[in-house]
Amino acid sequence: MAETEKPSLKEQVALLPLSPGVYQFVDRSGTIIYVGKAKSLRKRVSSYFVQSKEHSAKVRVLVKQIVEIRHIVVGSETDALLLENSLIKSLQPRYNILLKDDKTYPWIVVRREHFPRVQSTRILTRDGSQYFGPYGSVMMQRSVLDFIREVVPLRTCKLNLAPEPIAKGKYSVCLQYHLGNCKGPCVGLQSEEEYAQLVGMVVSVLKGDLRPVRQYLEGEMGRAAGELKFELAQRYKQRLDALDNYAGRSVIVSAKIVDVDVFSLLPDDDVAWCNFVRIRHGSIVGVQTVKLSTGIGGDERDMLTLAIQHIVENIAGGELAREVIVPLLPSTTLLFGGVTFTVPKRGEKLELLEFSQKSARIYRAE
Structure with missing residues (x-):
């Protein structure tokens, strides 16, 4: 029986759903040469086949080698990011390595x-x-x-x-x-x-700690005023006003959330990535991710406790907000007196946790 002829690339693209998911480009030898994620599979994949001056030479070479498009539909963009990262790690597609610089984050x-x-x-x-x-x-x-x-x-x-x-x-x-x-x-x-x-x-x-710069500006303003350098003192006053404006301006958080710290944990074999987000006066003022050695088979609650302790001592200025948002409760809260740990199920706090988790995944992928 003759082998069924594959649909043309144009037909394969037209058959893709508008759902989020992961797509795979396959060459003539049946090798997966590129894996990507998409909010809408059809829209993203079709963009490769539109003549565009924005396509790099490597992308144009990649497109010429595609003979088959495979896809996996997932429930969300976050799931697509996770699956894409997993497939790239396991398959090591050639063009994901060649095009690595095309996928970067600020x-x-x-x-x-x-x-x-x-x-x-x-x-x-x-x-x-x-x-x-x-x-x-x-x-x-x-x-x-x-x-x-x-x-x-x-x-x-x-x-x-x-x-x-x-x-x-x-x-x-x-x-x-x-x-x-x-x-x-x-x-x-x-x-x-x-x-x-x-x-x-x-x-x-x-x-996420604004205190040192505030102390510096206040000291310089007072010194300038004491020396009767009023124009210089006014300049420092303007910078203090900018500091207050920054601390009071919402970047992505609504006015309902004032002062919280957020931690997320991404375990992976014998290491874990912990992301820390600091919100003060309704504004994100600090974002950082650290990689920690945890040992194989460690308990996630213990990992989270150690990660929070490390970040508090080395990054967060030795203190936490009164409310800390986490994906699961630490194994002990005795190390963090006066702190309420919240595991959100819905709403803006859950969105903040998801933002932190996404940052950790991006850091790991980078």
């Missing part, structure tokens, strides 16, 4: 360099820099970066500020110095030690 990086810059990035490089995120949206990431640049005077230039070129007088101050947004480290007007203190405040902000 992070904030504190560069490892003389007079470190704080920047947006989508690429994680093992160069000793500090990375914070991933952020669930570019809007949220930009909101945090804009706030940092508004209240903490750090450089944004691309100059190499090693000691030698500064000592040789190679540079001159730019407009940002005259606007008060930079203190002139390029011409030796600011030491690395003083600059490092400012970077430390930024790191605290990225971890």
Whole structure:
């Protein structure tokens, strides 16, 4: 009996459902060469077959090799993300590796360099820099970066500020110095030690603790006023106002949720990823994920307890909000006095937990 002829690619795309799911591209040898996820399978897959200048050369080569499209329908985008990650890990499709840079998420990086810059990035490089995120949206990431640049005077230039070129007088101050947004480290007007203190405040902000930068601004404002430098004092007052505005502005949380911390846990063999989200005054002020060694076969409640303890001691400034949202109750709450742990079943608190879980999954995938 003759082998049944496969439908054309156009017909295969037309038969795809509009449901969320995972799609697989197969070449002539029957090998899966690419796995992807979609909110709507038909819409996402059809986009590959539309002539577009936005397609990279690698994508165009990929499309030419597709002879079959397979798909798996799932219940939600979150399930699609999980299944996609699992299939990529197990199948190692060639084009997922080649196109890895096409699927990135927004992070904030504190560069490892003389007079470190704080920047947006989508690429994680093992160069000793500090990375914070991933952020669930570019809007949220930009909101945090804009706030940092508004209240903490750090450089944004691309100059190499090693000691030698500064000592040789190679540079001159730019407009940002005259606007008060930079203190002139390029011409030796600011030491690395003083600059490092400012970077430390930024790191605290990225971890969800606004107290150090508030204390700094209040101190500088008082000092300027005492020296009768009223214009400078007014500048620090404006930065304090920006701090209050940032702390009171909702990024993705409604006014119903004021001060909470959120933890999610993603166990995987002998490690676990724990994401921490800090909400203050109804606004997300910190997002960070850490990878912890847990040992094989550990109890998830014990893992969560250890993860919270680690983050409290090393990231969250030694304290927790009075309410902490978690996916399951820790094995002991005695370590966290005065804290109420909530395992949400519905509503906005559950959405916050799901956001945290998504961030952990993105971190693991990256």
